[in-house]
Amino acid sequence: MSDLDLLHISIADQMLYGFSAGQLKVRLPVSTARNGAGERNGSGCTPRGLHQVRAKIGAGLPLAAVLRGRRWTGEVWSPQLHEQFPGRDWILTRILWLSGLEAGRNRLGEVDTFRRYIYLHGTPDTEPMGQPLSHGCIRLRNDDMLALFDRVPAHCRVRIDEAPCPQWAANPVFK
Secondary structure, three states: OOOOOEEEEEOOOOEEEEEEOOEEEEEEEOEOEOOOEOOOOOOOOEOOEEEEEEEEEOOOOOOOEEEEOOEEEEEEOOHHHHHHOOOOOOOEEEEEEEEEOOEOOOEOHHHOOOOOOOEEEEEOOOOOOOOOOEOOOEEEEHHHHHHHHHHOOOOOEEEEEOOOHHHOOOOOOOO
16 A cells, blocks of 8 residues: 655654655654764765655565575574674665655766665664664664555655755655
């Protein structure tokens, strides 16, 4: 049941806001990049601007399924698995792969969000939300990612910016 038509991610709030026909329907804590906002390839930053969900990956996989290279490894995250691979950047449960829509800002060349493999994805529940700790992606709790995945259609618009919620919540940008 895809019912959301815009996701707005506030880097300041470390929150994802999901809208349907201009009405706020979902509010979820996230973790964006430890290195802050930025678009350049190799920066480890979360890209700003208008994006779309280019691909939805992982439908039908178990909660906390481990994904590498956008494919299920056959593993399901556990504290024991985490101890076995302490340095791994865990991509779990589902992936919403983003593609920039603004040429020169987040699309094409050295600023291409899609080629940077920027996702919304699940992360171990031991990782804190509300703090910028990712390598550029937008991390969510696994249960939140699972619920969000079914509500977001392919090509759903995703706005990522640094402004806190009050600056835009009353009038979300649907461009």
